[in-house]
Amino acid sequence: MSSIKDVAEKANVSVKTVSRVLGGFEGVSEKTRLKVTKAMEELEFYPSAAAQALRGLEKGVVCLITENLTTTPDSFDIIAGIQHECEKHGKLLMIGETGGSAKSFSRLVDDFRRQRAEAIIFATVSHKEVKIKESFNKCPLILVNCYEKVLRHPTILPDDYLGAFKLTEQLINNGHKNIAYLTLFNDMSATPLRVKGFKDAHRNAGLTVDDALIREGVCINKDDEFAELPGVLKDIMSRLERPTAICCGNDKMAMRVFMLIRQMGYKIPETISIVGYDNYKLIAENLLPKLTTVSLPYFDMGQTAANIAINKELQSNIKTLEISGQLLLRDSHGSARR
Incomplete structure (x- = not known):
């Protein structure tokens, strides 16, 4: 050089x-x-960026630590939102991945501090609890899609409760009273929030929730996480009062349900409505009929996190911000029919 x-x-x-x-x-x-x-x-x-920083001429560096967002298509919008905001303010974005290793996280924090980072953003692939051991008294930390039990840092989360509420409310408004909900793993942070939204939408409409129609739609199987779906669907569809709509924990599950429910002789949406969650576009926009779903607001979450990282006056106001996804009405849901 x-x-x-x-x-x-x-x-x-x-x-x-x-x-x-x-x-x-x-x-x-x-x-x-x-x-x-x-x-x-x-x-x-x-x-040299370091030399310029010593003279007070640094461009400004925002650093992002992720688990593996760069190789996760349905979560990449978090990075896109952060990058969009950084470009708007003339900030340099540096990205490092941990692969889920706490040791790698600590090393990246040290490396980014040496680069005189204005702030560090930590973003995870899924909504979950994390444990941060390092202190961030000088260089602030912003959490995206993850949280600590004790609120110490600005935290940006998807509003899983409201997303499930709006989706269920739409089905109820279409006349559905017997709605099944095939959830993701019960120990995931998003699952109880979405189940609560599902139940509250029923109660808000004066309907009783049939807990027997809320079933875990995934299983611990390294080869096929949906291996138990055929049995679950056979069980709920053989009920005397079978569901007229099925909410799926994510769009990948909905894709499998599409296939299985058709094998059972049902038509979508003529005899049963199916909706997803995530708005994984590769799936949602290519299924026939196209999938009604709720988007995860990852781009907006990334933008919000970057805005806090760049604006020092926002960093002192430590709180949790929940951002709602968009209800996307397509063709896989219709009016309740028998």
């Missing part, structure tokens, strides 16, 4: 003159400034 000394020699000026040009100081003629600038371009010289 070219050094400031190389630039000085090529421009035939002193190192001090190059330094003054880099610092934007007065007292350098326009002719000399152009000579130095041309030399830097020809040598592909870029000033």
Whole structure:
């Protein structure tokens, strides 16, 4: 890499003159400034970010630590939202992945602090509890899609309760009174929130919730997490008062339910409505009929986190912000029929 000394020699000026040009100081003629600038371009010289920071000229660095968001298509919008906000404010975004390792997290925190990060954002693939051992008294930490039991840092979460409430309310407004809910794992943070939204939408409409229609739709099977769905569907669809609609824990589950429910002789949405959750577009927009679902507001969550990271006045107001996803009405749901 070219050094400031190389630039000085090529421009035939002193190192001090190059330094003054880099610092934007007065007292350098326009002719000399152009000579130095041309030399830097020809040598592909870029000033040290650390050196600029010491002179108070840093661009500003926001750092993002993730588990594996960059390789997770349905969560990547968190990064997109952060990047959008950083570009708008002229901030450099640096990203590091932990792969779920606490040791890697600590190393990245140290590395990013050496880069004089304005703030560090930690984002997870799914809504879950995390434990942060490090202190962040100088460089603030913003949590995205995750939370601590004790609120110590600004925290951005999806409003899973409201998403499930709106989705269930839509089905009820379409005349559905017997609605099955096939959940994700019960120990996931999102599941009890969505189940509560599902139940409250029923109560809000004066309907009784049939707990027998709330079933876990996934299983611990490394080869097929939906391996038990055929049995679950056979059970709930053989009831005397069978459901006229099925809410699925996510769009991937809904895709499997589409296939299984058709094998059982039902038509979507003519004889049964099926809805998902996540708005995984590759699935939701390509199923036939297209899938009614709720989006996870990942882009908005990323934007909000970056805005807090950039604006110091927002960092002192430590609280949890819940952002609601959008109810996307497509063709997989209809009016209740027998």
